[in-house]
Amino acid sequence: MSTIDDQAREPAVPKRDREATRARLLEAARLRFAREGYDATSVRDIARDSGVDATLIFRYFGSKKQLFDEASATDLPAGLLEGPQEELVARMVRTVVDHDWTKYGGEHPLVAMLRSSAHEDARRRIREEVCATYVNALRDLAEGEDAELRAELLSAWMVGIGILRSVVGTPALAEARAADLAPHVAAVATDLLGRPMSGTADREGGSSRT
Template sequence: MPQPVKRKRDRAATRAALLAAARARFALRGYDATSVRDIARDAGVDPALIFRYFGSKEQLFEQAAQAAEEYGTEPADVPEDVPTRLLHAAMRQSAGSESGHPLAALLMSSGRPDCRERLNAQLHHDYVQALEQLVDLPDRELRAELLTAWLLGITVARSLAHTPALSEACVDEISPYFEQVAAVLLGTSAR
């Protein structure tokens, strides 16, 4: 009689599944309303694996809320198309998607002072600093923050509020409006 074939465990796939499940849960319910058991159940694994791969729920949240690699841009490398790239990043979270945008996780958890501080720091690092480098006007920080607020609003409308028109619109439909506003705020409309 043949022996059953044992499957090799795939640490990277399990870790990625936990991270995706955590990101979705935290974006939907926030840190306090999300349990380790919920995340593990969504990922189809034992809750103990969260502690093995991430150390704690808090450390898992930290990684789930990181946006720079997947969603944002690094300010050190600022091309002219940063506003368009940031729009694309905000649009990756489509209505009905199972994955949660990291900024939505921070927003849903912003009742916690540490999450509010992290949201502020992440917005400043991933968005405001990159946009400030494109503005050559005295009020560049205000302009960069206004455009960041609009991007955040797009993220909230699509991933948390699920507003119908914005949730159903593709990036090509939104880009012309966004580019016009970005040009005004960045001071490039007259150039």
């Protein structure tokens, strides 16, 4: 790792080049962590994939852990938590089966992070992402008793869809699109949330029904 004196002697790097290098490191880190997990990925792997020296990872991110935290932060698809409440589960399922997650190796980032679940920091990130993004929103929709439990069950079902599609590769789910799952999404979501739920969601933000 470079010392402060070493860095002080190095020529200044234009801001645009620093930002481009940092973005390239993040992109490489997302793919490596998604495909191989935290423990199996080294900073040298990421640096080699980016075509830079490994010392730049410590200069720009401080540590492998900080790089992982930033690389695994999920940018939610626009409108996921907006729009008609009865379409929320359908929108969530659509992010699992139809959204373009190329920068996370083609998988939903929560599924990708499961490869790092042996690491406590990764488990914390998964827990935070699942609770903040899915469980809390579904709990607020649930009617009747055991709202938290039913929200977690529905979240587990959606994560399971992602695992079977991209990790296990079961044939029917791997080929299915959101429209194929629509009637089942409506049935499961309606039953677990205790209120009528749609199996489809209008991509333009309007209302649609199954």
